[in-house]
Amino acid sequence: MKGGKRPALSARATEPAGSELLTDRTRMRRHTVADFEQSAELWSDPDVVRYISGKPSTRAESWSRLLRYIGHWQALSFGYWVVEDRLTGQFLGEVGLADYKRDMTPSIEQWPEIGWVLAPHAQGRGLASEAVAAALAWSDRTLTADRTMCLVDPDHAASIGVAAKNGFVERCSGELVGSPVLIMERLKPAT
Numbered sequence: 001m002k003g004g005k006r007p008a009l010s011a012r013a014t015e016p017a018g019s020e021l022l023t024d025r026t027r028m029r030r031h032t033v034a035d036f037e038q039s040a041e042l043w044s045d046p047d048v049v050r051y052i053s054g055k056p057s058t059r060a061e062s063w064s065r066l067l068r069y070i071g072h073w074q075a076l077s078f079g080y081w082v083v084e085d086r087l088t089g090q091f092l093g094e095v096g097l098a099d100y101k102r103d104m105t106p107s108i109e110q111w112p113e114i115g116w117v118l119a120p121h122a123q124g125r126g127l128a129s130e131a132v133a134a135a136l137a138w139s140d141r142t143l144t145a146d147r148t149m150c151l152v153d154p155d156h157a158a159s160i161g162v163a164a165k166n167g168f169v170e171r172c173s174g175e176l177v178g179s180p181v182l183i184m185e186r187l188k189p190a191t
Contacts, residue, residue: 021081021134026092026127028081028134031069035082038091039066042119051156052117072098078112078143083122083131093118095131097139097148104176108149108183112139115150116162128162136166140188152182160184 021028031039040062042048049056057065072079080096095116101109114135116128139148150168152159160182168184175181 021138022086023130023134025086026131026134027084027086027089028095028131029084030073031066031080031082031094033066033070035091036063036066039082039094042091042093042117045120047120048117051153051159068098069094069096072096078139080115081131081135083118083127091119092122092127093131095128095135097135097143102176104174104181106172106174106183108151111145111147111149111185112143113149113151114139116159123158128159129165132162132166136186145188147185147187150184150186151176152184154180154182 019030040057040059043057043062043065044059046056069080076099078097080094080098083092083095084090085092093116095114097112097114099109099112102113114132116132118128122128136148139145148168149171150163151174152163154173163184163186167186169186171183171185173180174183
């Protein structure tokens with residue numbers, strides 16, 4: 001929105017931020033500095049970032065991302081979780097909600113944006129759908145926003161499937177950093 005004031009994020013926590021979510025197969029917990037090496041390894045994998053940025057992250061970029069994850073919880077009372085195998089503790093990926101203040105058309109800045117990324121060994125097993133469902137259930141209980149947004153590469157069928165399984169529908173097409181993006185939204189269920 002050029003020349004105008006952007007709307008404020010409409011998500012506020014109505015209860016203290018939970019530190020852990022459990023699903024049938026995963027444990028989701030907030031990041032700590034100790035998660036850096038696994039997160040950096042995840043984001044340096046060309047297959048992982050193919051539909052996200054197309055470019056593996058440097059260690060410095062991964063460090064900044066980790067600090068953003070931690071900072072979201074401190075500043076906004078929501079953020080990303082580390083996703084681990086519930087039985088083994090193996091790092092599987094990261095799922096969460098964010099306000100990235102994206103300079104994009106159209107703006108989605110007033111709603112929380114959900115995102116997910118799993119390591120190659122965790123993909124194709126329904127774990128992303130399971131973890132996203134847990135994050136959305138937490139969001140529905142905790143945040144005041146009336147909807148959640150997600151951005152998906154129009155060619156990434158697996159992520160479009162995860163979004164659709166979790167109630168997201170296509171809102172419109174957009175552009176982010178010069179690339180096309182599918183903007184999907186999910187309305188908060190009525191209570």
